Amino acid sequence: xxxxxxxxxxxxxxxxxxxxxxxxxxxxxKRVYEAMQYSLDAGGKRIRPLLFLLTxxxxxxxxxxxxxxxxxIEMIHTYSLIHDDLPAMDNDDLRRGKPTNHKVFGxxxxxxxxxxxxxxxxxxxxxxxxxxxxxxxxxxxxxxxxAGADGMVGGQTxxxxxxxxxxxxxxxxxxxxxxxxxxxxxxxxSAAVYAGASKAEIDKLSYYGEKLGLxxxxxxxxxxxxxxxxxxxxxxxxxxxxNKTTFIxxxxxxxxxxxxxxxxxxxxxxxxxxxxxxxxLKDLTSFLLNREK
Amino acid sequence: xxxxxxxxxxxxxxxxxxxxxxxxxxxxxKRVYEAMQYSLDAGGKRIRPLLFLLTxxxxxxxxxxxxxxxxxIEMIHTYSLIHDDLPAMDNDDLRRGKPTNHKVFGxxxxxxxxxxxxxxxxxxxxxxxxxxxxxxxxxxxxxxxxAGADGMVGGQTxxxxxxxxxxxxxxxxxxxxxxxxxxxxxxxxSAAVYAGASKAEIDKLSYYGEKLGLxxxxxxxxxxxxxxxxxxxxxxxxxxxxNKTTFIxxxxxxxxxxxxxxxxxxxxxxxxxxxxxxxxLKDLTSFLLNREK
Numbered sequence: 001x002x003x004x005x006x007x008x009x010x011x012x013x014x015x016x017x018x019x020x021x022x023x024x025x026x027x028x029x030k031r032v033y034e035a036m037q038y039s040l041d042a043g044g045k046r047i048r049p050l051l052f053l054l055t056x057x058x059x060x061x062x063x064x065x066x067x068x069x070x071x072x073i074e075m076i077h078t079y080s081l082i083h084d085d086l087p088a089m090d091n092d093d094l095r096r097g098k099p100t101n102h103k104v105f106g107x108x109x110x111x112x113x114x115x116x117x118x119x120x121x122x123x124x125x126x127x128x129x130x131x132x133x134x135x136x137x138x139x140x141x142x143x144x145x146x147a148g149a150d151g152m153v154g155g156q157t158x159x160x161x162x163x164x165x166x167x168x169x170x171x172x173x174x175x176x177x178x179x180x181x182x183x184x185x186x187x188x189x190s191a192a193v194y195a196g197a198s199k200a201e202i203d204k205l206s207y208y209g210e211k212l213g214l215x216x217x218x219x220x221x222x223x224x225x226x227x228x229x230x231x232x233x234x235x236x237x238x239x240x241x242x243n244k245t246t247f248i249x250x251x252x253x254x255x256x257x258x259x260x261x262x263x264x265x266x267x268x269x270x271x272x273x274x275x276x277x278x279x280x281l282k283d284l285t286s287f288l289l290n291r292e293k
Numbered sequence: 294x295x296x297x298x299x300x301x302x303x304x305x306x307x308x309x310x311x312x313x314x315x316x317x318x319x320x321x322x323k324r325v326y327e328a329m330q331y332s333l334d335a336g337g338k339r340i341r342p343l344l345f346l347l348t349x350x351x352x353x354x355x356x357x358x359x360x361x362x363x364x365x366i367e368m369i370h371t372y373s374l375i376h377d378d379l380p381a382m383d384n385d386d387l388r389r390g391k392p393t394n395h396k397v398f399g400x401x402x403x404x405x406x407x408x409x410x411x412x413x414x415x416x417x418x419x420x421x422x423x424x425x426x427x428x429x430x431x432x433x434x435x436x437x438x439x440a441g442a443d444g445m446v447g448g449q450t451x452x453x454x455x456x457x458x459x460x461x462x463x464x465x466x467x468x469x470x471x472x473x474x475x476x477x478x479x480x481x482x483s484a485a486v487y488a489g490a491s492k493a494e495i496d497k498l499s500y501y502g503e504k505l506g507l508x509x510x511x512x513x514x515x516x517x518x519x520x521x522x523x524x525x526x527x528x529x530x531x532x533x534x535x536n537k538t539t540f541i542x543x544x545x546x547x548x549x550x551x552x553x554x555x556x557x558x559x560x561x562x563x564x565x566x567x568x569x570x571x572x573x574l575k576d577l578t579s580f581l582l583n584r585e586k
Binding site: 025026027028029031032033036079083086088089106107108109111112114115116118119120122123125126127129130131134137138140141144145147148149150151153154155156157158160161171174175178 | 318319320321322324325326329372376379381382399400401402404405407408409411412413415416418419420422423424427430431433434437438440441442443444446447448449450451453454464467468471
């Protein structure tokens, strides 16, 4: 399944924004910008910023006014990938079919490229908030929190500490709700808060974000086992080889496929129960279920 | 020379804030908070947050209303030290007389502790800005920019790329104005902007911050050559052994001592020319010149 029309247009606009933002930057420090741009332009699906933009679009017409925040979200996601791939972390050589950042730029510059992207994301969001109302700051605050030690960084911490260990189910859920779920959910809720959605709608979108993050991770685990290396652009069976506790090792492949389907249906159900037109978000949700990478 | 009275009280208040902020945090992710707290509590001089608080105090009476931003500045500084010490970067075993973060927690958790501190700093600042006026956001924006790829991260990039290379003087100045100077200057300007200083006063403080950062770095280079390992809490002569271009290798030790004195005098001169009482800032400036660690 391919996503076309509005979603593809938004993706292209975001890609252009990211490219223009980084292009030509730097002087003596040019190398770190090259490393930042290398990973930003490595062909990501842009799921998190798209979720942000499409959620914003539920309530507002012009997504371009928050394109910088969408770009910041993708920078945060990209920084986390660069650091996760480091030799001291998951030690991955390939990401999206390309050599990982440290393979091209060396470990020191890869650490700095990650740091640079995280800083840049926050700077973009602070600049955005100048002259804006409180809902803009609240939105950026939600995104920032979702990336931190009680969000994405916390999830990666538990992932690192759990290597070669069989972890209990509650810890597995914690790990993924933080490592993958936090920024997915944060992208959705922040957009709703920014756009002035009602408390009731924010609650629904929060539930949707929570479930979508879970379905996304189970799908990732399935693809890691059954996916196509060429399509995925990275080694498959890495979880198995790293002796990691996953949804597959916990529930088995068939149950995981079932869970992925039923949680996705639940997500669509929540979107159907909303007062605004959620068709683009539903398209993206189905795309995530059926993706092959 | 010791700093007493108001400055010492502010330092203690900041230390308490940082300790209370981190203490008891975390669940499955507790280890990353322990690593963050380890480096935060490792006995830093708190120069940058003190510069922020003392500059704010030039115009406002209650520093406690911006203690969270001061804490954020120290978190940013501490994150940068943890990442700089990594084996792939400067590969340092000792910092402030204690084993470096990765020596205690391992490299993966050290990367994450740095990431966690940077994220936490930004989250603190976003939370601070909720319900505040634009000058708060502008201040946080200045701090965030000073930490980024055109600030501290950029300086560290040039430092890494310059190892075992003789670099020209303009590149040496660039490197230090970014690596050390940016956050020092940013701490001062952001406080002045937040406190509503006039354009003319901000310009003076900006010049002061620029020069102070330079004097600070030259003093660091002097201490690296002539300092006491026990007092410094880290190996001396690391620049010499790493074959780095420094102010010492460029100008020689005597000229550097002269420069440090004359730039400090210039800093005091700028502070004397201001319309507000700058005595605490002058005390801190003299302390930085005469410090032995």
